[in-house]
Amino acid sequence: xxxxxxxxxxxxxxxxxxxxxxxxxxxxxxxxxxxxxxxxxxxxxxxxxxxxxxxxxxxxxxxxxxxxxxxxxxxxxxxxxxxxxxxxxxxxxxxxxxxxxxxxxxxxxxxxxxxxxxxxxxxxxxxxxxxxxxxxxxxxxxxxxxxxxxxxxxxxxxxxxxxxxxxxxxxxxxxxxxxxxxxxxxxxxxxxxxxxxxxxxxxxxxxxxxxxxxxxxxxxxxxxxxxxxxxxxxxxxxxxxxxxxxxxxxxxxxxxxxxxxxxxxxxxxxxxxxxxxxxxxxxxxxxxx
Amino acid sequence: xxxxxxxxxxxxxxxxxxxxxxxxxxxxxxxxxxxxxxxxxxxxxxxxxxxxxxxxxxxxxxxxxxxxxxxxxxxxxxxxxxxxxxxxxxxxxxxxxxxxxxxxxxxxxxxxxxxxxxxxxxxxxxxxxxxxxxxxxxxxxxxxxxxxxxxxxxxxxxxxxxxxxxxxxxxxxxxxxxxxxxxxxxxxxxxxxxxxxxxxxxxxxxxxxxxxxxxxxxxxxxxxxxxxxxxxxxxxxxxxxxxxxxxxxxxxxxxxxxxxxxxxxxxxxxxxxxxxxxxxxxxxxxxxx
Numbered sequence: 001x002x003x004x005x006x007x008x009x010x011x012x013x014x015x016x017x018x019x020x021x022x023x024x025x026x027x028x029x030x031x032x033x034x035x036x037x038x039x040x041x042x043x044x045x046x047x048x049x050x051x052x053x054x055x056x057x058x059x060x061x062x063x064x065x066x067x068x069x070x071x072x073x074x075x076x077x078x079x080x081x082x083x084x085x086x087x088x089x090x091x092x093x094x095x096x097x098x099x100x101x102x103x104x105x106x107x108x109x110x111x112x113x114x115x116x117x118x119x120x121x122x123x124x125x126x127x128x129x130x131x132x133x134x135x136x137x138x139x140x141x142x143x144x145x146x147x148x149x150x151x152x153x154x155x156x157x158x159x160x161x162x163x164x165x166x167x168x169x170x171x172x173x174x175x176x177x178x179x180x181x182x183x184x185x186x187x188x189x190x191x192x193x194x195x196x197x198x199x200x201x202x203x204x205x206x207x208x209x210x211x212x213x214x215x216x217x218x219x220x221x222x223x224x225x226x227x228x229x230x231x232x233x234x235x236x237x238x239x240x241x242x243x244x245x246x247x248x249x250x251x252x253x254x255x256x257x258x259x260x261x262x263x264x265x266x267x268x269x270x271x272x273x274x275x276x277x278x279x280x281x282x283x284x285x286x287x288x289x
Numbered sequence: 290x291x292x293x294x295x296x297x298x299x300x301x302x303x304x305x306x307x308x309x310x311x312x313x314x315x316x317x318x319x320x321x322x323x324x325x326x327x328x329x330x331x332x333x334x335x336x337x338x339x340x341x342x343x344x345x346x347x348x349x350x351x352x353x354x355x356x357x358x359x360x361x362x363x364x365x366x367x368x369x370x371x372x373x374x375x376x377x378x379x380x381x382x383x384x385x386x387x388x389x390x391x392x393x394x395x396x397x398x399x400x401x402x403x404x405x406x407x408x409x410x411x412x413x414x415x416x417x418x419x420x421x422x423x424x425x426x427x428x429x430x431x432x433x434x435x436x437x438x439x440x441x442x443x444x445x446x447x448x449x450x451x452x453x454x455x456x457x458x459x460x461x462x463x464x465x466x467x468x469x470x471x472x473x474x475x476x477x478x479x480x481x482x483x484x485x486x487x488x489x490x491x492x493x494x495x496x497x498x499x500x501x502x503x504x505x506x507x508x509x510x511x512x513x514x515x516x517x518x519x520x521x522x523x524x525x526x527x528x529x530x531x532x533x534x535x536x537x538x539x540x541x542x543x544x545x546x547x548x549x550x551x552x553x554x555x556x557x558x559x560x561x562x563x564x565x566x567x568x569x570x571x572x573x574x575x576x577x578x
Contacts, residue, residue, distance in 0.1 A: 128440075
């Protein structure tokens with residue numbers, strides 16, 4: 001899905017909601033828990049109940065991999081179902097991959113290749129290994145890399161906020177000497193450096209909602225890029241704050257909610273409950289757009 | 290496999306060689322390329338030819354995921370074969386995972402759980418998301434997290450070598466102000482900080498061989514930890530240099546070679562050729578131990 005198509009979809013549905021399909025059998029309603037394709041059946045019901053209120057689905061790969069190869073089969077059933085719906089929706093593999101160049105190419109193929117088992121529109125990628133670990137995800141037409149910048153967990157404070165100096169030139173004097181430029185937090189360095197690796201048509205960023213005021217700094221560096229914002233709801237972020245600091249004229253946001261929607265009820269009415277929660281968020285989003 | 294068992298295995302085989310099972314159907318010998326279980330058959334032959342010369346196998350997940358769910362089935366066959374051999378060998382899922390705490394728990398289960406499809410001894414993890422993304426991998430007895438510190442690719446220069454200051458205290462003054470301590474490259478900060486998350490019994494580090502002299506700095510921070518060293522051979526690293534700077538009294542090294550071994554020949558003699566290359570490295574290692 002191209003940037004223009006995504007923007008049109010957001011305008012049409014009056015929503016920038018992404019539903020996180022972090023499906024955990026232990027939290028599913030009892031009547032689905034022991035069914036052979038329970039995870040898929042759960043996802044299908046959630047999708048049917050939410051698709052008119054959202055623009056994106058984001059399965060987190062860990063939830064499927066934890067179930068072994070069988071879990072990935074359930075994910076494939078889910079993706080096949082989404083592709084067969086005939087309703088446009090953006091799909092994100094929340095996989096947080098990244099490896100040396102020739103290996104990242106293979107991850108890109110696994111998740112983004114239209115001939116592959118999953119055919120996602122986008123994949124989340126960790127930036128630690130640098131340029132050649134990220135660029136292979138930008139080569140598929142209409143597909144996206146979503147780079148981790150500032151995540152919504154406590155561990156984000158360990159490295160992402162460390163003050164950094166610009167890259168040292170190895171072999172030219174002491175590499176521990178700070179050189180040039182100012183001192184900026186690592187996540188801002190990631191934003192700044194990665195602009196050379198992609199553009200607003202193929203690269204987005206993960207920016208956690210629990211630190212919404214930092215979106216001001218983010219927007220200074222990537223004024224027009226789409227941001228995927230997790231952490232609204234269960235993790236404590238506020239939709240209002242995210243919009244205040246992050247919204248652009250093209251929207252520029254995908255706001256994710258997982259647990260708050262898919263586990264709104266664990267009874268047989270789980271899908272209706274999920275639909276209601278998604279609609280609530282959609283209405284708040286429509287008011288902002 | 291515990292640290293003591295790993296050290297004993299290294300002494301017994303007189304080797305600290307890790308064979309990277311980065312199996313690419315396009316590079317396999319013609320007679321296996323179109324076989325139903327070709328990837329597994331290739332791996333099995335490589336394993337049979339190399340197991341007496343090495344102490345570890347490291348399949349890179351990207352190579353299997355690129356083949357879809359079928360690729361993971363080939364990986365499971367490979368792991369089942371290794372577990373059934375009755376010869377001890379350390380197994381590493383080179384998966385470079387990492388996510389928020391409750392999600393990393395699921396990745397840990399996917400790769401390390403003895404009841405799971407793969408039952409690896411260890412998994413590689415990216416540090417960008419901090420403590421809660423790494424700690425869930427340390428809770429399985431006798432299992433390991435191998436944290437990326439300094440990787441062997443060009444992109445390592447983008448962030449891993451950035452000079453950093455110690456963690457800012459948010460909300461107490463300007464977070465861009467450098468505070469306390471000296472200025473050290475990010476990868477050293479990762480080593481230093483992560484020592485609070487695990488110990489020499491459950492945490493190793495990836496340190497690329499292409500920058501072997503940096504092992505001196507690494508050993509200053511983690512004097513006794515095992516290091517997984519990729520990049521010897523095809524990527525240009527030297528075994529001699531790695532040993533000079535990285536060896537400890539307990540060995541403390543697992544040196545990986547992938548392409549140099551598994552693609553030593555692409556004819557029907559591929560396994561024998563792989564065995565010869567592995568033995569060559571083993572003999573160099575025996576001389577050092």
